[in-house]
Amino acid sequence: MNKGYALKVEGICKHYSQTLLLDDVSFSVKQGDVLAVTGWNGSGKSTLMRIIAGLVRPSAGRVLMFAGEEVIPKEMRRRFLGMVAPALSLYDELTGVENMEFFCKVRGVPYHRSDSLALMEQVGLGGHEKKRCRDYSSGMKQRLKIVQALVHKPPLLLLDEPGSNLDSKGIKIVENVVAEQREMGITIIASNEKREVDYADRIINLSE
Amino acid sequence: MKNGRWITQTESSTCLSEALAIWVRDLRSEFRTRYAVNAILMFAVTTLIAVSFSIGSFRIAETEKPFLNGVLLWVILVFSALSGLSRSFVKEEEAGTMDVLKLSARPQAVFLGKLFFNLTLLGALELIIVPAFIIMMGYEIELPGCFTAMVVSAGLGLGAGTTIVAAMIAQASARGALFSALSFPLLLPLMIVAIKGCERAAVGTDAAGWPEVRIAVAYIVIMIIMSLFLFPLIWEE
Numbered sequence: 384m385n386k387g388y389a390l391k392v393e394g395i396c397k398h399y400s401q402t403l404l405l406d407d408v409s410f411s412v413k414q415g416d417v418l419a420v421t422g423w424n425g426s427g428k429s430t431l432m433r434i435i436a437g438l439v440r441p442s443a444g445r446v447l448m449f450a451g452e453e454v455i456p457k458e459m460r461r462r463f464l465g466m467v468a469p470a471l472s473l474y475d476e477l478t479g480v481e482n483m484e485f486f487c488k489v490r491g492v493p494y495h496r497s498d499s500l501a502l503m504e505q506v507g508l509g510g511h512e513k514k515r516c517r518d519y520s521s522g523m524k525q526r527l528k529i530v531q532a533l534v535h536k537p538p539l540l541l542l543d544e545p546g547s548n549l550d551s552k553g554i555k556i557v558e559n560v561v562a563e564q565r566e567m568g569i570t571i572i573a574s575n576e577k578r579e580v581d582y583a584d585r586i587i588n589l590s591e
Numbered sequence: 592m593k594n595g596r597w598i599t600q601t602e603s604s605t606c607l608s609e610a611l612a613i614w615v616r617d618l619r620s621e622f623r624t625r626y627a628v629n630a631i632l633m634f635a636v637t638t639l640i641a642v643s644f645s646i647g648s649f650r651i652a653e654t655e656k657p658f659l660n661g662v663l664l665w666v667i668l669v670f671s672a673l674s675g676l677s678r679s680f681v682k683e684e685e686a687g688t689m690d691v692l693k694l695s696a697r698p699q700a701v702f703l704g705k706l707f708f709n710l711t712l713l714g715a716l717e718l719i720i721v722p723a724f725i726i727m728m729g730y731e732i733e734l735p736g737c738f739t740a741m742v743v744s745a746g747l748g749l750g751a752g753t754t755i756v757a758a759m760i761a762q763a764s765a766r767g768a769l770f771s772a773l774s775f776p777l778l779l780p781l782m783i784v785a786i787k788g789c790e791r792a793a794v795g796t797d798a799a800g801w802p803e804v805r806i807a808v809a810y811i812v813i814m815i816i817m818s819l820f821l822f823p824l825i826w827e828e
Contacts, residue, residue, distance in 0.1 A: 433690075436694060437693075437827075438690055438693060438694070440827070458697070458823075461693070461694050461695070461697075464694070466694055468690075470687065470690060471687075471690050471691045471694075472686055472687035472688050472691065473688070473691065474616065474620060474686070474688060475686060476619075476620045476623045476624055477616070477619065477620065481619065485612060485615075485616045486695060488604075488608070488611075488612035488615075489604065489609050489612040489613060489616075489695045489696050489700075490604060490695055490696075491604025491605075491608065491609075515623075531691070
C-alpha cells in the first residue's frame with residue numbers, strides 16, 4: 384500500500400448533447416494530498432468524480448493513476464479506489480452486516496463477522512446490524528456507504544458530498560476518515576460545504 | 592475510526608470468487624424479495640395448467656405426441672424464463688446499485704455471477720415444471736438419459752442467452768418489450784434444437800452422439816465465450 388500513489392487528470396472535457404459540462408480540467412495529486420473540488424450545482428463535480436472512478440467516459444482527456452512509477456491500468460483502478468457518493472446505493476434488501484460481507488468478499492478482503500460488528504459499532508450503527516438497509520435512515524445509509532468505501536483500504540478515496548445527511552457524530556467520522564487517509568493515500572472531496580472544503584490542502588473550483 | 596481500518600490483510604480476489612460473491616448476494620436478495628421467482632413460477636404454472644386442461648394427454652394423436660409435447664414444453668420453459676430472467680440486471684439498475692457493483696467487481700465476474708443466478712432459477716424452474724409436465728401431459732419418453740441431457744443443456748443455453756440480453760437491455764427504457772424482442776431471435780435456434788432433441792428422446796431414435804445435445808452444448812460454449820468478451824463493452828459506459 385505504501386508505493387507512493389499519485390493521480391494525474393489531464394485535459395478532461397465532458398459534453399452532454401450540446402452542453403459542455405467540463406472544459407479542460409487538469410490537476411495532479413499525490414499521496415498525502417487532500418483536494419477539494421467545488422463549484423455551483425451542475426458545474427460537473429460529481430461527473431468529474433465519476434470520470435476519475437472510471438464510471439463515466441470523458442469526451443476528451445484522460446485520468447492516470449500511478450503506483451510508484453507504474454501506471455495502474457484503467458480496468459484495475461477500481462481495486463485502488465473507494466467512493467462515497469449520493470448516487471451510489473447499497474443493497475436495501477440486505478442487512479448492514481450482509482452488505483459489508485458482500486463488499487469484503489467481492490473485493491477479496493478477508494471477512495470476519497466480529498470485525499464487521501466492531502466497525503459498525505464504531506460508525507454508530509451498533510444495534511442495527513440485523514436491520515435491513517431499507518429500514519435505515521438516510522444518515523445511517525451514508526455511514527454504511529463510508530464503511531463500504533473503506534473495506535479494501537483504498538489508496539484513492541473519492542468523497543462526493545460526504546457529509547450529506549450526517550449528524551455531528553457522523554461528520555466527525557468523515558473528519559477522522561479524511562485525517563487517516565491523509566497518512567496513507569489520496570483524498571478528493573467534491574463539496575460546497577465549507578467544513579468539508581476546509582479539510583483540503585488545495586481547491587479546484589469548476590465554476591471559474 | 593483509528594481502529595476502523597481494521598482489515599490489515601487483503602488477498603487478491605479471483606474472477607470466480609467475485610462471481611460467487613455476486614451469486615450468493617443475488618440468491619439472498621431473491622430469497623427475500625422473490626421478484627424473479629414469483630414472475631417465472633406464476634407464468635410457468637399458469638401456462639402448464641392451461642395447456643394440460645385444454646389439451647391434456649388425450650387430444651393429441653399418439654403419432655404427434657413426441658413432437659407436440661416437446662413444442663409445448665419448450666414454449667412454457669422459454670416464455671417463463673423470458674418473464675423473469677431480465678430481473679438479474681434490471682433490479683441493479685432500478686435500485687441504483689449498478690455503480691457500486693461496477694466499482695467492486697470486474698465485468699466478467701458480474702456476468703458470471705448473474706449467469707450462475709439465472710441458471711439457478713432455471714434449474715429450479717425445470718425441476719418443478721418438467722416432471723409436472725411429464726405427469727400432466729402423459730409425456731412418454733423412450734430415452735430418459737437423452738431427454739435429461741437435452742433439458743439440462745438447452746436450459747444452460749437459455750440461461751446464457753438471456754443473461755447477456757438482460758445486461759444489454761438493463762439501462763434502456765421499455766425493457767420488457769426489448770428483452771423479449773432481442774432474446775427471441777437469439778434463442779430461436781436453441782429452441783428448435785431443444786424441441787427436436789426432446790422429440791428424438793421421446794420417440795427413442797438413438798442417433799449416435801445425441802446431435803441436438805451436442806449442438807446445444809456448442810451453443811452454450813459460444814454464447815458464454817462471446818458474452819465474456821462483449822459484456823465489458825456493455826457494462827462500461
